Amino acid sequence: MTNDNIPSYTLTFEDAVQIWLRYWAGEFQNRIAASLDVNPGRVNEVLKERKFIGSREAALKERAA
Structure with missing residues (x-):
């Protein structure tokens, strides 16, 4: 049995902030995904x-804190 009918997770703004932090730390995009x-x-x-405009700035602030 497959899970083809189960949608994948929907990202949140906080996820986007974490994506930036993880990417800057050297993690590959496919691993983050x-x-x-x-x-x-x-x-x-x-x-x-293209999505979650402002998440980069929020990540910069979080990283600086």
Whole structure:
């Protein structure tokens, strides 16, 4: 039995902040995506700032704290 009908996780703004932090720490996009159960394209949308605008700035603030 497969789980093809179960949708993957939907990212939140806080997930996007964590994506930035993990990416800056050297983690690969596909590994981040796998850990969040999302398509790697969703992670790339965050890093290209097509989704969750402002998450990069929030991550910078969190990293500086």
